[in-house]
Amino acid sequence: MTFVPKSRIRPVALATPAVSGQASAHEIYRHTLPVRLFHWINVVCFVLLLASGLAIFNLYPRLNWGAAGFTVSVAINPSLRSDLDTPAIFEIGGLPDIKRHQSWMRIGSHQIDTSGLLGVAADEPPFGVQNIAFPPWMTLNLGFLGARGLHLLINLFFLCNFAFYALYGVASGRFRRTLLPNRDQLRPKAIARDLWMHLRLKHSVGLDAARYNLLQKISYLAVLVVLMPASILSGLTMSPSALAAFPWLLELFDGRQSARTIHFICAMLLLLFAFVHIFQVVVAGFANEMRSMITGRFRIQKE
Amino acid sequence: MIRGVSRRTILLGASGLLTSGIIVANWPRIANPDGGSPLLRFGDGLGRRALRLALGNRPLVPEYRLDQVTAFPVDGGFGSPWADDDRSFETMIANRFRDWQLTVEGLVAKPTRFTLDEIRAMPSRTQVTMHCCDMGWSAIGQWTGVPLRWLLEFVGIQPKARYIVFHCLDRFRGQLHYGSIDVLDALHPQTILAHSMNGQPLPRGHGAPLRLRVELQLGYKNSKHIDRISVVESLAGIGLGQGGSFEDAGSLWYGGW
Numbered sequence: 001m002t003f004v005p006k007s008r009i010r011p012v013a014l015a016t017p018a019v020s021g022q023a024s025a026h027e028i029y030r031h032t033l034p035v036r037l038f039h040w041i042n043v044v045c046f047v048l049l050l051a052s053g054l055a056i057f058n059l060y061p062r063l064n065w066g067a068a069g070f071t072v073s074v075a076i077n078p079s080l081r082s083d084l085d086t087p088a089i090f091e092i093g094g095l096p097d098i099k100r101h102q103s104w105m106r107i108g109s110h111q112i113d114t115s116g117l118l119g120v121a122a123d124e125p126p127f128g129v130q131n132i133a134f135p136p137w138m139t140l141n142l143g144f145l146g147a148r149g150l151h152l153l154i155n156l157f158f159l160c161n162f163a164f165y166a167l168y169g170v171a172s173g174r175f176r177r178t179l180l181p182n183r184d185q186l187r188p189k190a191i192a193r194d195l196w197m198h199l200r201l202k203h204s205v206g207l208d209a210a211r212y213n214l215l216q217k218i219s220y221l222a223v224l225v226v227l228m229p230a231s232i233l234s235g236l237t238m239s240p241s242a243l244a245a246f247p248w249l250l251e252l253f254d255g256r257q258s259a260r261t262i263h264f265i266c267a268m269l270l271l272l273f274a275f276v277h278i279f280q281v282v283v284a285g286f287a288n289e290m291r292s293m294i295t296g297r298f299r300i301q302k303e
Numbered sequence: 304m305i306r307g308v309s310r311r312t313i314l315l316g317a318s319g320l321l322t323s324g325i326i327v328a329n330w331p332r333i334a335n336p337d338g339g340s341p342l343l344r345f346g347d348g349l350g351r352r353a354l355r356l357a358l359g360n361r362p363l364v365p366e367y368r369l370d371q372v373t374a375f376p377v378d379g380g381f382g383s384p385w386a387d388d389d390r391s392f393e394t395m396i397a398n399r400f401r402d403w404q405l406t407v408e409g410l411v412a413k414p415t416r417f418t419l420d421e422i423r424a425m426p427s428r429t430q431v432t433m434h435c436c437d438m439g440w441s442a443i444g445q446w447t448g449v450p451l452r453w454l455l456e457f458v459g460i461q462p463k464a465r466y467i468v469f470h471c472l473d474r475f476r477g478q479l480h481y482g483s484i485d486v487l488d489a490l491h492p493q494t495i496l497a498h499s500m501n502g503q504p505l506p507r508g509h510g511a512p513l514r515l516r517v518e519l520q521l522g523y524k525n526s527k528h529i530d531r532i533s534v535v536e537s538l539a540g541i542g543l544g545q546g547g548s549f550e551d552a553g554s555l556w557y558g559g560w
Contacts, residue, residue, distance in 0.1 A: 033311070040319060048326075059438035067433055068373040070440040075378035084374040145553035146333045146343070148437060152560050153346025156353065239560040240435045241519045244364040245357035256433060256441045295312060 028210055030298035032174070038165035039293055045158040046270065048150060053267055054134040055147035061119070061133035062088040063264055067250075069257035079131050089261065094119040094131035103131055155235065162228055169224075178212060179221055185214045203284040205301045216280075223273055227266050234263040336553035339545045343555065351557040355487070363493055364518045367431040367443050372501060375434070375442045375509065380473045380480070380527035382508030387474050392528075395472075399504075400512040409468075409534035412459025419498065419512050425449040425457075428495050436522040437558065444509075446516045448497035452490045455534070460486075464534045468541060469515055472528040475548040482526040482547035483538055483556075484517055493518040496529065521558055523549050 031039070061078055062071070064086050073080040079093045092114065094103030103119025105112045119131040142150065169175040184190060194214045197203070204213060212220065236242040237249040237259030253259035281289040292298035325342070326333070332340045380386060395403050400419045408414040429447040451467070467489045471480040488494060494517045498505060505511040510527030517524055526547075538544060543551035550556045 033315075036312075037315065044319075044323060056439065060436075060440045067367070067371070068442050070374070070376050070436075070442050072374055072376045074376045074436075074438070074440050076384045086373070140330075141334050143335045143553075144438070146336045146340070148558070149336055149340060149343030149346060149553070149555055150333055152350050152555065152558070153343060155560075156346065156349050236560075238435065238439075239354070240364055240433075240521060241354045241358060242560070244362045244519055245354070247362075247365050250365055256435060260439060294316075295309075 025299050025301050027297045027299050029296050030210070030292045031296045033296070034165065034168045035174075036293055036296060038161055038168075041157065041161045042165075045154050045161060046274065048140075048154045049158060050267060050271060051138065051140040052142055052147035052151040052154070053263075055139035055142040055144060056151060057264065058133045058139070059144050061093065061131070062091040063261040064088055064257035065254070065261060066257055067255035069260070077130065086257075090264075092119045092131070092133035094121060097121075098123050155232075159232060162232070166224070175224075179217050179224075181214055181217050182211070185217075190214070201283050207300070209300050210298075219273060219276070223270065227270050227273070231263060231266040231270070234259040234266065238263070338543060338551065339553065343553075347555040347557050350555075350560055354557075354560070358519070361491055364432060367433065369431055369445060371443050372431060372445055373443045375444050375500075376440065377508035378436065379523065380471070380508070380510055383473075385475070387477075389472070389474070392472055396507060396511065403512055403530070405513060405529065406531040407454065407458050407534075408531065410461040410464040410536060411455070411534050412461065415458050422449060422496070422513065423498055426453055428492070430493055430495070430516070430518070432493070432516070432518050434522050434525070437554075445501045446495065446497040447499040447502070448495040448513075448516065450492065451494045451496055451515075452492070454496065454532075455489060460534055463536050466535050466538055466546070468533040468535055468538070469526040469529045470531040470533065471526055472530050476552065478542070478548060480526070480528075480548045481542060482515070482524060482549070483541075484515075484520065484524060488517055488519055491517070491519055521560075523554060524558070 059078070060070075060074060062069075066086075069086045069088075071078060071080065071085045072082045077096065079096060088106070089108060091106040092103070093106070094101060094115075098121045101121040102113070102115050103121070105114045105118055118135070119133055120135045122130050122132050124130045139147065169179075185194070191214060197213070198215055203209065233249060234253055236246065237253050238256055243250060243256075249259070250256070253262060288299050329340065329342050333343060336343055377383060381389070381392060404416040404418055405422060406414075406416050426449060427447055428450050429445065431443060431445045433441050433443050435441050455467070464486055466483050466485050468481060468483045471482070473480045484494075494515070497510070497514050497516045498512065500506065500509050505514060510525075510529075513529045514527045515525050515529060524547075535541070538546045538556075542548065545551045546556040547554070
């Protein structure tokens with residue numbers, strides 16, 4: 001029952017073997033405790049924020065640009081149209097007919113049939129037939145009011161988690177050491193090799209596996225520096241109180257509806273990241289990757 | 304102990320599981336928070352404190368130009384799909400609210416009743432603001448009315464007062480609608496009792512004869528068809544005690560995000 005003293009284990013970028021395992025592999029201490037904590041708290045927050053966010057989207061299943069965005073009969077049925085409505089750049093809708101139900105997703109002027117997947121029909125008196133943009137299995141069966149309450153509870157944890165991680169990453173120099181591409185990774189030959197390895201779903205071995213590869217670094221930086229801050233700021237822009245406190249948010253996003261649109265796009269990109277991330281974990285060795293994010297220890301195969 | 308797993312990791316993992324357990328155990332109450340959910344109320348309180356910290360010096364929300372006014376959905380109150388028609392309200396509309404009076408009562412020095420003409424003659428503020436619905440839509444309108452702060456000072460609001468409760472003429476789930484804000488929001492310069500929208504008397508669908516415009520808040524906090532204002536120390540004992548009809552049905556009371 002002893003702790004491994006921190007001094008005996010070195011962070012990943014130094015890539016020094018800390019504990020020798022079998023003859024063909026050795027273990028390094030890859031993820032420090034703050035990183036692992038951030039990761040798992042973020043997983044829970046993201047799942048809950050995504051599910052509740054989709055449930056909130058369902059009440060007004062279209063995206064606009066600018067300050068104002070509405071359908072005049074939004075309270076009666078979000079699918080009903082009028083000439084007074086603001087133009088939508090994205091929309092999930094369907095026919096108000098429960099027997100021969102058809103639903104679609106519209107991006108600009110392109111229409112894609114999504115019958116049975118998105119915009120599923122629900123008969124909800126006294127509102128008539130409603131098209132549920134994201135069905136209950138995507139929203140964890142959350143009703144609108146619960147979804148909103150949960151979204152606004154979890155966003156506080158999400159925000160604090162992100163803030164602590166960002167402070168830690170910058171103050172410890174970890175972001176600089178582990179996330180900024182190394183000079184040798186930016187050589188044209190190295191870039192080409194990295195792309196080629198990704199295409200063949202091959203992962204690094206030996207000392208090179210101890211650091212993140214170039215595409216990995218770029219995607220992590222995109223999430224941390226672009227998508228997460230943009231989600232937080234665009235989310236805040238939807239709050240009238242926050243707009244009073246930080247009026248520059250309206251200038252930044254060009255209005256509340258634009259902010260809502262960007263918030264949605266960020267969520268979809270983060271979801272895309274999550275899918276690719278999980279896929280890569282499976283490809284690179286599920287057990288090893290999971291262990292490294294739970295205990296910090298990552299096993300490196302010899303070259 | 305599992306090899307390579309420190310006690311610290313196990314403790315942190317256990318507290319993580321416990322937190323997840325609390326959320327999972329509360330899931331039915333979260334998915335459908337009718338009557339209020341303690342966990343969501345907790346989050347609402349945290350959010351209120353965070354926003355109030357950011358709003359320290361009570362800044363104004365952005366205002367728009369008159370030419371930016373848009374069409375405006377009818378959502379909530381008379382004209383909404385879920386509001387029952389009410390013959391006495393139709394009578395009031397027909398005689399232009401000549402028999403209607405606003406009652407201001409509770410923790411005030413002089414409980415008073417005001418006619419619509421008296422309210423129209425009070426000092427007024429006109430503002431073009433964005434209505435931010437919690438469902439996601441927004442529209443811009445011009446509102447004219449008496450600052451709530453002026454009215455509360457006129458009737459002599461008492462130091463004990465903490466909440467302003469608005470009792471309305473429309474019904475929600477069969478009960479007369481009500482809503483509430485706290486004194487801090489009530490004293491904000493852009494919090495007005497609007498009697499006009501876009502230069503005309505309030506239309507039926509937008510809260511005639513008098514509605515609240517509390518611009519720091521989301522749409523559903525802007526009570527319509529106000530009939531009686533009650534200044535209170537506590538929200539307990541009014542409706543289900545959550546501070547409003549929507550809140551009794553599971554909406555957040557502060558919810559100013």
